[in-house]
Amino acid sequence: MKFTFSFRRVILLIQRYLFENISRELLFWGIITLIFTILDHRSFVIIVLFISGLIYSLRLNKELLRGTNGMHFLMIPATQTEKIVSNIFLNTIYHFSMTLLAYSIGNLLVTLIYHVILKIDIPVSWDLFQTSNTVFVNGFMQVIEQNVFWQIFGLFAFSQALFTLGSLYFINNAVFKTVFSLLGIGLVLFLFQIFLFKTIWDIKYLSNAIFPMFVMITDSTIPAIVDNAITIGSYLLLPFLWIVGYYRLTEKQV
Numbered sequence: 001m002k003f004t005f006s007f008r009r010v011i012l013l014i015q016r017y018l019f020e021n022i023s024r025e026l027l028f029w030g031i032i033t034l035i036f037t038i039l040d041h042r043s044f045v046i047i048v049l050f051i052s053g054l055i056y057s058l059r060l061n062k063e064l065l066r067g068t069n070g071m072h073f074l075m076i077p078a079t080q081t082e083k084i085v086s087n088i089f090l091n092t093i094y095h096f097s098m099t100l101l102a103y104s105i106g107n108l109l110v111t112l113i114y115h116v117i118l119k120i121d122i123p124v125s126w127d128l129f130q131t132s133n134t135v136f137v138n139g140f141m142q143v144i145e146q147n148v149f150w151q152i153f154g155l156f157a158f159s160q161a162l163f164t165l166g167s168l169y170f171i172n173n174a175v176f177k178t179v180f181s182l183l184g185i186g187l188v189l190f191l192f193q194i195f196l197f198k199t200i201w202d203i204k205y206l207s208n209a210i211f212p213m214f215v216m217i218t219d220s221t222i223p224a225i226v227d228n229a230i231t232i233g234s235y236l237l238l239p240f241l242w243i244v245g246y247y248r249l250t251e252k253q254v
Contacts, residue, residue: 009078013086014094017060028056029098036106037113042128046152049099050159057091057160061167084246092160096153103128154238161241168248 166178
């Protein structure tokens with residue numbers, strides 16, 4: 001089969017979804033903006049980002065791949081690649097960008113309310129992607145500011161891809177089945193990690209292995225080749241999930 005891909009068809013797929021759901025989109029993002037106007041703390045915004053992203057992703061996949069709408073979506077004259085790209089754009093880039101827009105508008109509204117109603121001037125806070133770490137250098141305490149934009153976006157994209165894949169594989173109760181599957185995989189990896197500690201450091205009791213594993217695995221104790229493999233694997237995991245989702249969508253194609 002000849003591979004074809006058209007950005008124009010991807011844009012049309014995105015436009016189709018947004019035009020058909022314009023009222024609900026405006027209501028959804030209006031509520032998110034109102035929430036950020038009332039509660040704009042950095043941690044709360046990030047929690048809302050991930051929870052709303054999960055809800056949005058599951059709702060999107062349910063509408064596109066279930067029932068009458070799903071049948072219509074699968075029969076649209078576009079390739080599976082174009083459909084999965086439009087899906088990724090909507091539940092990852094679009095949702096992330098709209099959350100930032102809602103956060104920005106909410107921040108400005110808070111400042112405006114304080115200035116106009118309470119007659120208090122407060123600075124607009126843009127610390128969503130800023131973290132502060134306190135370190136001691138030569139006996140003096142220093143505060144280091146770090147931008148974590150790409151870390152948050154990467155983690156968000158990973159969670160969206162993970163639950164998108166779950167919604168493609170599980171027909172009902174996709175959230176619970178995906179979480180249960182992750183817990184099962186995590187348990188297997190945990191037992192494997194305990195096995196490594198038993199063979200490498202001769203730890204005989206589970207209680208003695210749980211806490212040291214967070215301390216003993218550092219950049220100085222991990223071999224360079226293992227450290228590089230973990231880093232490369234973390235970068236490849238996201239496209240791997242997208243590719244698996246693509247093949248799952250191919251199986252559903254009518």
